[in-house]
Amino acid sequence: MKIPYIKCHGSGNDFILIDEIENDFGFSEKEREELSLLLCDREKGIGSDGILFVMPSEKAEGRMRMFNSDGTEAEMCGNGLRCVARHMIEKLGKKEIAIETEKAVLPVSQVEEIFPEIDTFSVMIEPVSFEVDSLPMNFAGKEAVDVKIPELSEERTFTALSVPNPHIVTIVDSVDQEELLSVGKKANDLPEVFPNGVNVSYVQILEENKIFVRTFERGVGLTNACGTAMSASSLVSTILGPNDLGTPIVVINKGGLVNCVVEKDNGRFSIQLRGNGTNVYQAEVDVDLGALTFEVSEKQFFAEENATYEKLEAFAASEIGG
Numbered sequence: 001m002k003i004p005y006i007k008c009h010g011s012g013n014d015f016i017l018i019d020e021i022e023n024d025f026g027f028s029e030k031e032r033e034e035l036s037l038l039l040c041d042r043e044k045g046i047g048s049d050g051i052l053f054v055m056p057s058e059k060a061e062g063r064m065r066m067f068n069s070d071g072t073e074a075e076m077c078g079n080g081l082r083c084v085a086r087h088m089i090e091k092l093g094k095k096e097i098a099i100e101t102e103k104a105v106l107p108v109s110q111v112e113e114i115f116p117e118i119d120t121f122s123v124m125i126e127p128v129s130f131e132v133d134s135l136p137m138n139f140a141g142k143e144a145v146d147v148k149i150p151e152l153s154e155e156r157t158f159t160a161l162s163v164p165n166p167h168i169v170t171i172v173d174s175v176d177q178e179e180l181l182s183v184g185k186k187a188n189d190l191p192e193v194f195p196n197g198v199n200v201s202y203v204q205i206l207e208e209n210k211i212f213v214r215t216f217e218r219g220v221g222l223t224n225a226c227g228t229a230m231s232a233s234s235l236v237s238t239i240l241g242p243n244d245l246g247t248p249i250v251v252i253n254k255g256g257l258v259n260c261v262v263e264k265d266n267g268r269f270s271i272q273l274r275g276n277g278t279n280v281y282q283a284e285v286d287v288d289l290g291a292l293t294f295e296v297s298e299k300q301f302f303a304e305e306n307a308t309y310e311k312l313e314a315f316a317a318s319e320i321g322g
């Protein structure tokens with residue numbers, strides 16, 4: 001089976017984008033899982049944090065399904081949705097469209113650049129819920145806001161929320177990557193507390209409306225950035241920290257930066273996530289799922305936009321002294 005794909009990223013969170021509107025491959029659920037395991041592998045595969053399947057929708061201009069590198073499907077993917085938004089916006093020649101995701105039809109648009117020369121896409125992150133049942137999380141209370149989870153850490157306090165994939169967020173003085181790795185692994189090996197697993201983020205407040213976020217992603221591990229995690233972290237650091245509602249929060253990550261605007265309307269939170277949707281290259285992969293082998297054609301790189309993105313990356317690194 002020959003599958004054209006685009007290798008793309010949002011803040012260095014990288015994906016293989018497969019357009020099933022252009023080509024109806026008729027993948028089974030098992031094939032989606034197998035493709036993710038085979039192609040996302042960093043050593044033997046193409047290498048990526050996940051696959052974005054772009055499909056037709058009856059409710060919107062397109063539909064996104066996102067599979068993590070371990071073959072599991074996520075309810076939502078913020079960085080991935082920006083890449084899908086860019087793909088569909090360019091394809092349809094419109095600036096504002098809607099994309100169906102597992103839990104909601106979400107508005108996406110091309111907006112003012114958040115960094116010089118970086119085409120910027122805004123995606124709505126919702127529904128948002130602090131109810132522990134929405135993750136799900138087994139906890140003695142309706143919500144778990146700024147609470148200890150002794151199975152994970154004796155010291156830290158976490159806030160649980162779904163956006164709508166499951167997240168826990170802790171605010172720290174400085175991000176200890178080794179600790180995050182260990183806590184992330186523990187949290188995803190704790191079905192009695194998190195039956196469906198959970199994304200774990202450590203947030204450092206750099207100044208008012210500027211934070212640094214690192215995330216251990218369910219189904220992947222430590223990634224350069226996670227869009228839903230940066231959105232969840234912006235909301236938590238608005239409620240528990242110095243950030244403001246309705247104001248762009250600059251979120252620095254290992255792969256760049258995004259802006260998040262947290263809004264509250266009739267008691268309900270939503271977050272606008274704004275950032276890049278950068279294409280790295282396009283190619284075709286010839287996959288034999290029976291033999292679990294594949295071959296990639298010659299790659300056509302998007303050299304200019306990648307060179308431009310390097311400037312944003314360098315700026316973001318300088319913001320955290322890297």
Ligand SMILES: N[C@@H](CCC[C@H](N)C(=O)O)C(=O)O
Nearest residue numbers: 074077078079165226227228
């Ligand atoms: N990196 C994504 C989130 C991908 C899904 C996540 N690992 C999960 O299983 O919930 C993002 O940018 O939001």
